[in-house]
Amino acid sequence: xxxxxxxxxxxxxxxxxxxxxxxxxxxxxxxxxxxxxxxxxxxxxxxxxxxxxxxxxxxxxxxxxxxxxxxxxxxxxxxxxxxxxxxxxxxxxxxxxxxxxxxxxxxxxxxxxxxxxxxxxxxxxxxxxxxxxxxxxxxxxxxxxxxxxxxxxxxxxxxxxxxx
Numbered sequence: 001x002x003x004x005x006x007x008x009x010x011x012x013x014x015x016x017x018x019x020x021x022x023x024x025x026x027x028x029x030x031x032x033x034x035x036x037x038x039x040x041x042x043x044x045x046x047x048x049x050x051x052x053x054x055x056x057x058x059x060x061x062x063x064x065x066x067x068x069x070x071x072x073x074x075x076x077x078x079x080x081x082x083x084x085x086x087x088x089x090x091x092x093x094x095x096x097x098x099x100x101x102x103x104x105x106x107x108x109x110x111x112x113x114x115x116x117x118x119x120x121x122x123x124x125x126x127x128x129x130x131x132x133x134x135x136x137x138x139x140x141x142x143x144x145x146x147x148x149x150x151x152x153x154x155x156x157x158x159x160x161x162x163x164x
Contacts, residue, residue, distance in 0.1 A: 012144045012145075012148070013144060013147075013148070015148075016144070016145075016147070016148025016149075016151060016152070019043070019044075019047055019148065019152065020148075020151050020152055020155055022043060022047075023040060023043060023152055023155045023156070024155055026039050026040070026043055027039070027040065027155065027156065027159035028159075030159065031159060031160035033058075033067075034067070034068060036156065036159050037055075037056045037067050037068040037156070038068035040056075040068075040152075040156055041054050041055045041056065041068050041069050041070045042070055044070075044133065044152070045070035045071065046070075048133070050135050050136070050137050050140055051071075051133055051134065051135050051140075052071055052072070052110060052112055052113060052134055052135060052136050053069065053070070053071030053072065053074065053109075053110060053113065053132070053133065053134040054069060054070050054071065054132070054133050054134075055067065055068060055069020055070060055071065055074065055131075055132055056068055056069065056121075056129055056130070056131060056132070057078060057085050057089075057129050057130050057132060058128065058129035059089060059127045059128060059129050063077050063078060063079050063080065064077065064078040064079075064080070064085055064086065064089055064129060064130060065077055067129065069132075071110070071134070072109075072110050073109075074109050074110075075107055075109040078107065081105075082105055082107060083103075083105055083106055083107035084097050084100065084103055084106060084107075084116045084118050084132075085107075085118050085130050085132055086105075087105075087118070088118035088119065088120045088130050089120055089127055089129070089130055091120075092120050092122060092125075092127065093120065094117065094118065094119045094120065094146055094149075094150060095116070095117065095118045096117050096141055096142075096143070096145075096146050097115060097116045097117070097141075098115050098138060098139040098141075099114065099115065099138050099139070100113055100114060100115060100116050100134075101114070103116075110134065112136045113134035113135065113136060114135060114136055114137055114138045114140070115134070115135045115137060115138050115139055115140040115141055116132065116133065116134050116135070116141070117132075117133050117141040117145060117146055117149060118130050118131070118132045118133075119131045119146075119149050119150055119153040120153075121153055121156065121157055122157070123157065128157070131149065131152075131153050131156070133149065
């Protein structure tokens with residue numbers, strides 16, 4: 001497992017490259033969205049240090065609905081105008097939040113969460129959902145994490161899982 005406190009940025013990039021390869025192999029040959037999201041969430045949850053929630057919210061045409069995840073029970077439905085997940089979905093841009101308590105409209109599903117990164121899942125311009133990661137540590141996620149997670153979200157979408 002990658003130790004954030006002892007590695008340099010180049011090693012973090014290498015770590016994410018390795019995780020991308022693991023994800024490709026894990027999802028290879030399977031196109032079921034639920035199966036892939038479940039395994040993908042477990043891979044990230046058990047590979048990334050200092051996270052307390054990793055999972056998916058899928059867009060049902062009106063709002064985000066919780067999908068497979070690892071962590072404590074989660075909010076089931078999130079409007080596109082609410083919280084970090086809603087912001088990522090509505091802007092179609094990754095949200096990197098160092099302090100969720102400073103984020104206007106943050107939804108506190110787990111009071112222990114202090115920082116968050118949410119990557120939108122798109123098929124062209126069509127919103128499929130979001131990949132959401134929370135940490136109990138303020139400032140846990142940085143630009144290297146965002147870049148790595150965006151690559152990983154691309155692997156998930158390339159598996160065909162986002163078309164189900």
